[in-house]
Amino acid sequence: MPTNLISDADKKNLANSAAGIDSDKGDARTKAVTAQLLYRLMQVIDECDVSMDEFWAAVAFIGKAAKNEELGLLVPGTALEHFLDLRLDEAERLAGLNGGTMRTIEGPLYVPDAPLSKGEARMDDGTDPGEVFIIEGQVSDEDGKPIAGAIVDIWHANSKGGYSFIDGEQAPYNLRRRIETDEQGRYRAQTIVPNGYGCPPESATRQLMTALGRHAERPAHVHYFISAPGHRQLTTQFNFTGDKYLYTDFAFGTREELVVTLDRVVDADAIRNAGLNRPFA
Ligand code: MBD
Ligand code: FE
Secondary structure, three states: OOOOOOOHHHHHHHHHHHOOOOOOOOOHHHHHHHHHHHHHHHHHHHHOOOOHHHHHHHHHHHHHHHHOOOHHHHHHHOOHHHHHHHHHHHHHHHOOOOOOOOOOOOOOOOOOOOOEEEOEEEOOOOOOOOOEEEEEEEOEOOOOOEOOOOEEEEEEOOOOOOOOOOOOOOOOOOOEEEEEOOOOOEEEEEEEOOOOOEOOOOOHHHHHHHHOOOOOEOOOEEEEEEEOOOOOOEEEEEEEOOOOOOOOOOOOOOOHHHEEOOOOOOOHHHHHHOOOOOOOO
8 A cells, every 4th residue: 555654845955956056166067967867766665665675675776786796787677778779769760760770789798809700601600409590671861871890889799699798608709790791781690599598597587587587588680880981879678489488578569570580401402502502600
């Protein structure tokens, strides 16, 4: 049952003084946002009748997440990273910017400066037992004109759902590559089919998901940053048709426009004719 032990005016006053609203010193933006945040937090505490024990448990929870360096996992898990995307979509729509591949969340597992090559790349180091997977695409502008020299920065998990640099089991930059598009704006990668990511068993994020009655899994996905001079950077991913977690992604990253169906190539002549049996760099 909702309680309201403290008046709204008292909450606002207290939040404002904690945020330094009445002084000229400090940073105006920080003060304004802090005042709103504290005011709304006080409302939640009051209306949900949060006890001392519950409040300090929440502080300890955030502390544990920070210590584990999993705040970047908590943000998508609480739908906030997706919410930031929705706001950006709407702001761009209102500004008359449109078209192109849909964005979705970056997530916390990007590593910059992956190996860079022109046109194509081999992304896996040959040790993963996952199925061979060829990714081909073409980068174009909003009018459909191909963009040569765009940088396609791709990263994804291995067949166990782990990322290099994160799981401690893979060579540095395994399954992370930057590919510069060719004259037709095309890029090609040979890699292995990823598995979905699951939050670590002991993580604060999984602990919260369990308390919420949710799972802590993502469907399999491949991340992209796509950039080119004179263009906005696109942050996106794709998922795979039929994935068990496709529509319950704990990180809210799935968008219908970004779900692809794998073509399973079993015909050796088809492989040859498609030119897919060339050795990759
Ligand atoms: C991931 O691989 C990811 O993409 C997100 C958004 C969160 C956790 C792990
Ligand atoms: Fe991911």
